[in-house]
Amino acid sequence: MTVSEAAARQLAADYTAAWNTGQPDAVAGFFAETGGIVINRGPPWEGRVGVAAMAAGFYADVPDLRLVCDGVRLAGTHMLYLWTFSGTHSGTGRRLKITGWEEWELGDDLKVTASRGWFDRDEWARQVG
Structure with a gap:
């Protein structure tokens, strides 16, 4: 299966909107039941419950978090979701x-089966103070 550019852009827009609700379960709903995410080579957040816990952690740290999608890239069922968040x-x-960014593997239903997320932890620490 190949994901179309239009489908990828819609998925990215919907995922961005989910993050901007402040609801961890809205974010987790974009993942397959057995999907998960690893951020900066850290421990995996597995299943929708794990993904929701990951999102809840970001909301606890940045309660007014606002996410913007900076772009997408595609290769078959692999998608790169580029982002900026502020708060x-x-x-x-x-x-x-x-x-x-997040590197996604997508299932036939366009649910994320695996994600690798990346951001600069040193920059995070510098900005947090």
């Missing part, structure tokens, strides 16, 4: 603007 860190009150 206020809950612990320090400092404004954050972080860029990164």
Whole structure:
């Protein structure tokens, strides 16, 4: 299966909107039941419950998190989702603007079966203070 450019752009728009709801389950709904994510080579967040827990952690750190999709790239059923998020860190009150991406493997139903997320942790630490 090959994902069309139009389908990828719609998926990216819908995923962005899900993050901007502030609802962890809305984010997790884009993943296959057994899907998961690994961020910066850290421990895996497995299944929709794990993905929801990951999103909840970001919302706890940045309650006013706003995500923007910066672009997508495709190769068959593999998709790159480029993003920027901004918001206020809950612990320090400092404004954050972080860029990164997710590398997705997509199932036939366009659910994410596996994701590898990346952002610069040193930049995160610098901005948090």
